[in-house]
Amino acid sequence: MVRLSNTMIGVLNAITFLLSVPILAGGIWLRQRADGTECEKYLAAPVIAVGVFLMLVSIAGLVGACCRVTCLLWFYLVAMFLLIVVLLGFTVFAFVVTNKGAGDAVSDRGIREYRLGDYSNWLQKRVESSKNWNKIRGCLADSKVCRSLEDKQDTLSRFLRDDVSPIQSGCCKPPVSCGFTFSNSTQWTGTSNSTDPDCATWGNDAATLCYGCQSCKAGVVATVRRDWKRIAILNIIFLVFIIIVYSVGCCAFRNNRRDHRNSGYKQGAYA
Template sequence: MVVSLAGFAGACYRNTFLMYLYLWAMFFIIAALIGFVIFAYAVTDKGSGRPVMNRVYLEYHLQDYSGWLRERVTSQSYWSKISSCIRDSHVCGKMRRTYNGGIPETVEMFNVRRLSPLESGCCKPPTECGYTYLNETVWNPGGGIVGGDPDCARWSNYQQQLCYNCNSCKAGVLASLKKSWRKVSVINIVILIILVIMYMVAIAAFRHNKRIDNDEPYGETRMEKTQPSRIHF
């Protein structure tokens, strides 16, 4: 807003300093936006959910992601804060659905739900682990864990733990970040187009002001020469 007001004042009052300030500031803002858009697409170019047989929801695996964003999310110092935030948001508790006066949904109904990356990765064990469904966040090991995924041993029915320390949960966070960063990038691209148009208009206004400033001395001199001389007695 400050930069825009400076540009507006510079254009209206033909202040060269304010116009210079506006153009340089806009240049750095546009460059920063371009850099952020490129960075956002570069760090979220890999990784997506995997389909599961007889399930509508997708499951997420940490090995599908790589690069700076994965290292950032999975670092112990950051993950402790992220997992605490997920736990405090009660995203898993909000998954529960009941019908006909408190009857929980069946496993068939759960399997056709479209779960978010956080719900799929953090609130249930991986399908390959062979857990038996009791409700959305309570699963029975049944005849024993059959999958080789390390997350199978990390799952807990304790509602404050669930799969918050699982790699699938970290992958779900990465998938959520990818989705949100891509949305922000689209918004930034629209803003970038608007700013480029405004920048081009500002350049035209700046050149117009300079042309007027350059023409004024010549115009004043010519008017003085064309005025008739006065004779004084």
């Protein structure tokens, strides 16, 4: 029974090591792609970091448990404890900064519009930062997020009933309050008497659209808010699993220390 914890840690870390290999390979592939977008290259660094971290920790746990190497198990437990603290902190933080904000329905129809001021100050500042926004804008342009709307030959009434994502609503069309004439999903003409600065920022060119609009930033924040809420819920489940694994690791660590003490006593008795 006392050896069960070592076996469980060994099996769990063998699985983790196998999972870290494709994660690390995927990050390196994103970094090395000759035709990769700036967005993909920007995402490559955290993917590589996660892959390296999982690989090192799983190797430490695997060798420490199977070969009874106490120092490696100690390193493993410290790393797992730090992971628990980071995940717990991020989960609490994610719930706090995503507590505010929701899109407003346009004239009781399906499409919704988003205002940057409705969200937490922390998210607003991060998105409004010129350095951050230039990267985000480049990612949006590279990913051609508006292309799916360009292929639709909708009427205005049908377009307003479509299931449009927050980013598409904010970045691929002008605000409805501008009063522009609908040509197609990404082509709007006419002049506007609205005081909304987004109306003057809008352009029909595919590289312009509303990528410089406040509504586009709000759409990005709305997407981040939705995704962070989902991640926070998954983190809670993952935290429970990590805490269980950490507890098993503590048992394995105690087993190793007891084995070393017993072997020391036996050597002393025979000396």
